[in-house]
Amino acid sequence: xxxxxxxxxxxxxxxxxxxxxxxxxxxxxxxxxxxxxxxxxxxxxxxxxxxxxxxxxxxxxxxxxxxxxxxxxxxxxxxxxxxxxxxxxxxxxxxxxxxxxxxxxxxxxxxxxxxxxxxxxxxxxxxxxxxxxxxxxxxxxxxxxxxxxxxxxxxxxxxxxxxxxxxxxxxxxxxxxxxxxxxxxxxxxxxxxxxxxxxxxxxxxxxxxxxxxxxxxxxxxxxxxxxxxxxxxxxxxxxxxxxxxxxxxxxxxxxxxxxxxxxxxxxxxxxxxxxxxxxxxxxxxxxxxxxxxxxxxxxxxxxxxxxxxxxxxxxxxxxxxxxxxxxxxxxxxxxxxxxxxxxxxxxxxxxxxxxxxxxxxxxxxxxxxxxxxxxxxxxxxxxxxxxxxxxxxxxxxxxxxxxxxxxxxxxxxxxxxxxxxxxxxxxxxxxxxxxxxxxxxxxxxxxxxxxxxxxxxxxxxxxxxxxxxxxxxxxxxxxxxxxxxxxxxxxxxxxxxxxxxxxxxxxxxxxxxxxxxxxxxxxxxxxxxxxxxxxxx
Amino acid sequence: xxxxxxxxxxxxxxxxxxxxxxxxxxxxxxxxxxxxxxxxxxxxxxxxxxxxxxxxxxxxxxxxxxxxxxxxxxxxxxxxxxxxxxxxxxxxxxxxxxxxxxxxxxxxxxxxxxxxxxxxxxxxxxxxxxxxxxxxxxxxxxxxxxxxxxxxxxxxxxxxxxxxxxxxxxxxxxxxxxxxxxxxxxxxxxxxxxxxxxxxxxxxxxxxxxxxxxxxxxxxxxxxxxxxxxxxxxxxxxxxxxxxxxxxxxxxxxxxxxxxxxxxxxxxxxxxxxxxxxxxxxxxxxxxxxxxxxxxxxxxxxxxxxxxxxxxxxxxxxxxxxxxxxxxxxxxxxxxxxxxxxxxxxxxxxxxxxxxxxxxxxxxxxxxxxxxxxxxxxxxxxxxxxxxxxxxxxxxxxxxxxxxxxxxxxxxxxx
Numbered sequence: 001x002x003x004x005x006x007x008x009x010x011x012x013x014x015x016x017x018x019x020x021x022x023x024x025x026x027x028x029x030x031x032x033x034x035x036x037x038x039x040x041x042x043x044x045x046x047x048x049x050x051x052x053x054x055x056x057x058x059x060x061x062x063x064x065x066x067x068x069x070x071x072x073x074x075x076x077x078x079x080x081x082x083x084x085x086x087x088x089x090x091x092x093x094x095x096x097x098x099x100x101x102x103x104x105x106x107x108x109x110x111x112x113x114x115x116x117x118x119x120x121x122x123x124x125x126x127x128x129x130x131x132x133x134x135x136x137x138x139x140x141x142x143x144x145x146x147x148x149x150x151x152x153x154x155x156x157x158x159x160x161x162x163x164x165x166x167x168x169x170x171x172x173x174x175x176x177x178x179x180x181x182x183x184x185x186x187x188x189x190x191x192x193x194x195x196x197x198x199x200x201x202x203x204x205x206x207x208x209x210x211x212x213x214x215x216x217x218x219x220x221x222x223x224x225x226x227x228x229x230x231x232x233x234x235x236x237x238x239x240x241x242x243x244x245x246x247x248x249x250x251x252x253x254x255x256x257x258x259x260x261x262x263x264x265x266x267x268x269x270x271x272x273x274x275x276x277x278x279x280x281x282x283x284x285x286x287x288x289x290x291x292x293x294x295x296x297x298x299x300x301x302x303x304x305x306x307x308x309x310x311x312x313x314x315x316x317x318x319x320x321x322x323x324x325x326x327x328x329x330x331x332x333x334x335x336x337x338x339x340x341x342x343x344x345x346x347x348x349x350x351x352x353x354x355x356x357x358x359x360x361x362x363x364x365x366x367x368x369x370x371x372x373x374x375x376x377x378x379x380x381x382x383x384x385x386x387x388x389x390x391x392x393x394x395x396x397x398x399x400x401x402x403x404x405x406x407x408x409x410x411x412x413x414x415x416x417x418x419x420x421x422x423x424x425x426x427x428x429x430x431x432x433x434x435x436x437x438x439x440x441x442x443x444x445x446x447x448x449x450x451x452x453x454x455x456x457x458x459x460x461x462x463x464x465x466x467x468x469x470x471x472x473x474x475x476x477x478x479x480x481x482x483x484x485x486x487x488x489x490x491x492x493x494x495x496x497x498x499x500x501x502x503x504x505x506x507x508x509x510x511x512x513x514x515x516x517x518x519x520x521x522x523x524x525x526x527x528x529x530x531x532x533x534x535x536x537x
Numbered sequence: 538x539x540x541x542x543x544x545x546x547x548x549x550x551x552x553x554x555x556x557x558x559x560x561x562x563x564x565x566x567x568x569x570x571x572x573x574x575x576x577x578x579x580x581x582x583x584x585x586x587x588x589x590x591x592x593x594x595x596x597x598x599x600x601x602x603x604x605x606x607x608x609x610x611x612x613x614x615x616x617x618x619x620x621x622x623x624x625x626x627x628x629x630x631x632x633x634x635x636x637x638x639x640x641x642x643x644x645x646x647x648x649x650x651x652x653x654x655x656x657x658x659x660x661x662x663x664x665x666x667x668x669x670x671x672x673x674x675x676x677x678x679x680x681x682x683x684x685x686x687x688x689x690x691x692x693x694x695x696x697x698x699x700x701x702x703x704x705x706x707x708x709x710x711x712x713x714x715x716x717x718x719x720x721x722x723x724x725x726x727x728x729x730x731x732x733x734x735x736x737x738x739x740x741x742x743x744x745x746x747x748x749x750x751x752x753x754x755x756x757x758x759x760x761x762x763x764x765x766x767x768x769x770x771x772x773x774x775x776x777x778x779x780x781x782x783x784x785x786x787x788x789x790x791x792x793x794x795x796x797x798x799x800x801x802x803x804x805x806x807x808x809x810x811x812x813x814x815x816x817x818x819x820x821x822x823x824x825x826x827x828x829x830x831x832x833x834x835x836x837x838x839x840x841x842x843x844x845x846x847x848x849x850x851x852x853x854x855x856x857x858x859x860x861x862x863x864x865x866x867x868x869x870x871x872x873x874x875x876x877x878x879x880x881x882x883x884x885x886x887x888x889x890x891x892x893x894x895x896x897x898x899x900x901x902x903x904x905x906x907x908x909x910x911x912x913x914x915x916x917x918x919x920x921x922x923x924x925x926x927x928x929x930x931x932x933x934x935x936x937x938x939x940x941x942x943x944x945x946x947x948x949x950x951x952x
Contacts, residue, residue, distance in 0.1 A: 357644040359756045364747040366714030374885030382876035432880050436873035447865045473837045477830040483774050484826035491767040496819045
């Protein structure tokens with residue numbers, strides 16, 4: 001038994017060392033108390049409610065991307081129908097996923113069906129309900145799902161790149177919730193989320209388009225009037241970004257298809273403006289492929305204005321002076337931060353669909369500091385209360401329980417450090433609950449031992465029976481609480497998850513300390529005790 | 538040392554009617570408060586809206602602020618001073634703006650309006666200067682680098698960054714977020730040159746926003762639904778677990794007892810005006826686990842005694858089991874209760890509702906094990922006509938030829 005016991009003690013010592021190392025030994029072995037504290041604060045990750053920061057939940061409006069696909073299909077379809085000389089009365093979008101072809105010429109039905117089947121495989125064709133010769137094209141659900149998934153992934157990616165470019169420490173960007181296209185963004189230490197929010201939400205869609213008419217119009221009606229009520233094919237009207245005091249802007253008649261889009265950019269940088277000292281502009285360079293298109297385009301259009309369109313609004317429309325190969329600039333009365341943010345957004349890429357904010361929480365650093373103080377105070381005091389009671393009530397065995405409990409807490413904290421789990425304020429409450437519920441295991445065992453001693457058993461036998469009988473009950477009680485905690489972890493976010501994590505790890509560690517370590521201490525004590533001596537319990 | 542007499546022979550099952558009376562009273566009182574209010578006190582997690590917590594350097598002018606908010610068109614807002622057991626001089630107010638419409642406008646419109654109203658009522662500060670109480674360490678460092686009061690020259694950035702952090706740490710940790718006067722920063726280690734540079738660029742605003750919570754309508758509805766599901770799933774999971782370890786009737790009795798605990802806790806929440814937030818749901822689920830915990834200890838002992846005390850009436854066995862585990866029950870409940878009581882008193886205002894749920898939950902959870910769960914099992918037993926001579930070991934109920942039913946209350950599984 002002696003050597004067996006020795007191995008157990010060595011094992012426990014190793015566990016303790018491993019835990020201490022995990023808590024204060026990384027990233028560099030400390031040589032002073034200050035370094036110990038420093039390491040510790042680096043190892044334990046604090047949640048937003050303890051260090052301050054902003055938490056955002058946003059929803060990607062994926063149906064916009066689906067609608068965009070439908071719009072593009074309508075364009076293609078109308079071109080194809082014209083090419084194949086298929087006549088119809090009306091072709092329009094009914095919803096994000098449906099297109100109605102109204103009154104299709106009867107003799108073209110077969111050609112139409114063939115066309116849809118071969119060129120538009122993602123669409124289901126069916127007769128339109130309630131129409132004699134109308135057809136309804138519906139986008140296949142699998143395609144819709146694919147577009148939505150891709151939009152989510154691209155949005156998450158773009159948002160992450162934009163936030164990374166802002167240079168915040170350890171931000172979190174991750175999908176959230178059960179499939180409602182939500183993303184969670186956590187910005188530790190960020191007290192004023194306004195800048196981050198606008199950078200995240202910015203569309204960022206850049207387009208360079210040829211301007212049809214050299215002068216902008218004061219209103220849409222004026223533009224239509226100048227063209228006899230119908231715009232020339234392949235053009236559209238876009239408003240200017242800046243509006244004057246009355247909110248009126250100018251309208252530009254531009255080509256529908258852009259020559260250059262944001263995807264063609266190689267880089268975008270904010271620089272102080274040369275024409276307008278004090279304000280800034282964004283200089284961008286194009287990729288080689290795009291440059292190959294842009295050169296001839298600018299050469300052919302010297303003397304004409306070119307619209308620089310940002311999120312469907314014309315920022316400026318400079319006149320092309322000469323052939324430009326691969327660069328350009330966006331001017332406007334930008335301040336330094338504004339131009340930096342625009343360059344950042346252009347570099348990170350445009351969002352495929354717009355973003356809506358659903359939830360925003362900002363914890364200031366003073367509240368975070370308060371919470372830490374309260375949490376630590378409450379933990380220390382409750383620990384003291386429990387420890388003093390145990391020693392008082394169970395004498396030397398109480399010391400056994402104290403050692404087990406302290407080891408329990410050390411293992412709990414080390415596990416948090418090793419897993420990189422985040423400690424939140426409810427998490428600290430979980431630690432306090434672990435103290436209270438953890439000591440329950442010891443009480444169960446000790447009361448059983450006392451019972452056996454009262455029934456006349458000798459100490460070694462009483463200890464043995466105490467542990468054996470109490471073991472299953474301990475397992476039962478821990479399982480029920482851990483089951484609750486697991487549900488909480490799955491369902492909860494941030495702070496609640498922190499609570500579930502500390503409680504679960506604490507109780508699992510408790511199984512080890514209250515049953516194994518306590519037993520080893522008892523065995524060691526019993527081995528040293530004289531034969532007829534009473535057990536101090 | 539030992540508090541307990543270990544030969545206690547209290548007749549718990551005989552006192553069932555008193556326990557039931559106590560439970561009914563608590564339930565009725567809670568339900569009455571609930572019905573009277575028409576609804577539970579949902580926190581912002583569930584009802585949505587905007588919450589802004591604002592701290593002042595001295596006593597906040599609540600009435601003035603209330604008038605100011607109404608003047609700015611925010612008449613439906615609610616402003617309250619936070620008074621807390623642990624921090625009586627918090628100088629903090631919380632402003633709640635209920636959510637309007639279906640949230641098609643920007644989520645943080647409410648926050649913007651509240652802040653505008655506060656600035657309009659309390660003055661917008663000095664022109665050309667920034668509010669030190671709202672400045673981040675970067676802004677302060679930036680400014681110090683530009684003004685360079687300590688003549689650090691090119692090494693300015695590295696010199697002023699830690700200094701700025703020191704100053705803002707003092708503001709956040711010692712001054713609780715609001716520095717009344719730039720001169721106070723001397724205590725943070727700022728030399729007169731630094732103070733004068735700061736005074737040129739900053740003023741000290743009368744308040745600082747320490748916490749903002751904005752929950753849109755969609756999130757609120759989602760969370761309400763999820764909270765109910767999670768609680769039901771957890772209860773179902775426990776029912777299955779206990780039914781497997783013991784028998785179905787034990788599982789049902791335990792779940793009913795836990796249900797009773799949750800209802801009483803919610804009733805007390807309503808009565809004492811505590812808000813139900815996400816963390817409170819976490820506390821409720823924990824107390825579900827804890828109450829089960831406690832009930833299982835008694836059931837365990839009943840199971841053990843069923844084998845040892847074959848000839849005794851069931852109610853007597855249950856009584857004996859409760860008496861035997863009494864010392865353990867009181868000790869652990871006592872200890873756990875002590876720890877959550879410390880949390881309630883000293884854990885700060887953020888955790889107050891959460892710790893209240895645990896405080897009540899532990900008391901009620903312990904009581905429900907012998908007051909509700911055990912009597913339920915005994916009553917079931919009696920109803921099945923098996924109060925006389927229970928026999929353990931059989932897992933299927935079978936009546937003997939003389940009509941005396943054999944006990945069905947044997948646990949599944951061996952030990």
